[in-house]
Amino acid sequence: MYVDLGNALNGQPRLTREALDRLDDRVADAHERIARGRADADHGYAALNLPDTVDADAVRAAVADFDDPETVLTVGIGGSALGAATLTEALGGDVDHYILDNVDPAHVGTLLDSLSLADTVVHVVSRSGTTAETLSNFLVVREAMTDAGVDWTERTLVTTGEAGNLRSLAERHDLPALDVPAGVPGRFSALSTVALPVAALAGADIEGLLDGARAEADRLSGSLFESPAYAYGAACYALERRGAGVNAMMPYAESLEYFAEWFAQLWAESLGKDAVGQTPVRALGATDQHSQLQLYRAGPRDKLVTLVRPRERPEVPIPETDLDGLSYLGGESLGGLLDAEFEATEASLAAADCPNIRVEIDRVDAHGIGELLYGMEAACVLYGELANVSTFTQPAVEWGKRAARGLLGGGDFPEADAVGEKRELLVE
Numbered sequence: 109m110y111v112d113l114g115n116a117l118n119g120q121p122r123l124t125r126e127a128l129d130r131l132d133d134r135v136a137d138a139h140e141r142i143a144r145g146r147a148d149a150d151h152g153y154a155a156l157n158l159p160d161t162v163d164a165d166a167v168r169a170a171v172a173d174f175d176d177p178e179t180v181l182t183v184g185i186g187g188s189a190l191g192a193a194t195l196t197e198a199l200g201g202d203v204d205h206y207i208l209d210n211v212d213p214a215h216v217g218t219l220l221d222s223l224s225l226a227d228t229v230v231h232v233v234s235r236s237g238t239t240a241e242t243l244s245n246f247l248v249v250r251e252a253m254t255d256a257g258v259d260w261t262e263r264t265l266v267t268t269g270e271a272g273n274l275r276s277l278a279e280r281h282d283l284p285a286l287d288v289p290a291g292v293p294g295r296f297s298a299l300s301t302v303a304l305p306v307a308a309l310a311g312a313d314i315e316g317l318l319d320g321a322r323a324e325a326d327r328l329s330g331s332l333f334e335s336p337a338y339a340y341g342a343a344c345y346a347l348e349r350r351g352a353g354v355n356a357m358m359p360y361a362e363s364l365e366y367f368a369e370w371f372a373q374l375w376a377e378s379l380g381k382d383a384v385g386q387t388p389v390r391a392l393g394a395t396d397q398h399s400q401l402q403l404y405r406a407g408p409r410d411k412l413v414t415l416v417r418p419r420e421r422p423e424v425p426i427p428e429t430d431l432d433g434l435s436y437l438g439g440e441s442l443g444g445l446l447d448a449e450f451e452a453t454e455a456s457l458a459a460a461d462c463p464n465i466r467v468e469i470d471r472v473d474a475h476g477i478g479e480l481l482y483g484m485e486a487a488c489v490l491y492g493e494l495a496n497v498s499t500f501t502q503p504a505v506e507w508g509k510r511a512a513r514g515l516l517g518g519g520d521f522p523e524a525d526a527v528g529e530k531r532e533l534l535v536e
């Protein structure tokens with residue numbers, strides 16, 4: 109992973125090279141704390157050990173008995189789904205991968221009606237085993253398989269914690285089951301038994317993913333100027349401290365659209381604590397040049413834009429044309445056009461004093477994706493250290509869960525009472 113901070117400096121919010129130099133001493137201290145946390149496999153820090161601790165053989169063994177499925181359906185939510193979605197979108201492969209990470213009846217019904225469930229492997233993932241959306245969707249999927257005459261116990265893989273509903277289900281029905289990695293929050297689990305099974309079923313290069321992650325881990329050092337991951341995390345932190353409360357994650361590759369969604373959970377759920385944090389915005393280049401770029405260039409000076417691209421792309425030539433004013437495109441390539449737009453957008457943001465950071469990988473392949481995912485995880489951990497927040501917890505998401513459960517008669521929760529006290533100003 110390559111990180112270029114040139115355009116992060118001297119914009120509005122204003123970050124200077126001198127400020128980064130001063131921050132580097134704190135990066136060194138943070139790196140020591142991170143190294144200690146990794147050495148002790150402390151909660152959360154253990155995620156940065158995954159390239160060496162994940163049991164890839166167990167992943168391969170768990171999927172070995174599934175006979176080359178056409179389709180894999182991931183039933184999970186948050187980090188239990190977004191890692192798998194990111195991997196298969198970026199790396200492609202031999203299966204059609206769908207995820208059910210919402211409980212929209214229209215979507216669930218339409219998707220299940222479209223699938224050949226006899227040729228589908230269901231990977232149900234939940235660390236806690238209690239997540240309402242995941243368990244509800246699994247019960248619906250299981251019934252649909254039964255109604256279709258499919259033995260669901262032959263088509264289901266489980267990844268879950270040591271105890272809980274899914275663990276009991278796997279034991280009761282002798283399902284193949286993997287353990288979620290100890291001490292790794294879901295949003296940090298893409299390079300683990302949570303997401304790797306789908307990548308394995310899709311025929312992706314698991315070792316390449318882990319090699320890329322190891323390469324990025326090897327670059328972690330006591331200076332942000334020697335570690336791309338720390339350079340990114342430190343610059344994002346420093347810019348947020350100076351007013352960049354928004355970070356628009358804008359990959360210039362269609363196959364990295366889910367990566368931006370994965371990044372949004374990683375950044376928001378890790379860093380949004382104690383009334384601080386940096387709001388991740390999911391964007392896509394070049395598409396959002398015709399959309400959100402107007403706001404980035406001419407809106408409030410409260411943003412940084414992260415521009416991500418592979419240095420190599422496949423070539424699709426643009427045919428010659430005599431269309432008025434468009435002959436310059438003829439003989440070019442789509443990749444050449446996309447890269448020109450990347451660089452033009454980068455320069456347009458700089459010209460408008462909007463701080464932006466260039467993140468590149470050699471190509472969108474297993475090694476590059478391993479670098480990118482690990483690098484962003486390490487960047488997030490560093491940011492959390494510098495911001496002195498509890499990076500690996502997410503207490504704020506529990507309130508709504510209790511309210512919903514109370515509304516559904518799942519217990520006596522005062523949060524549910526608050527729903528009934530909603531202020532109303534209805535306009536019809």
Ligand SMILES: O=P(O)(O)OC[C@H]1O[C@](O)(CO)[C@@H](O)[C@@H]1O
Nearest residue numbers: 186187188234235236239294505
């Ligand atoms: O894997 P589980 O326990 O179902 O949790 C799914 C997601 O829900 C959260 O716990 C938030 O509610 C995320 O942190 C997590 O990725």
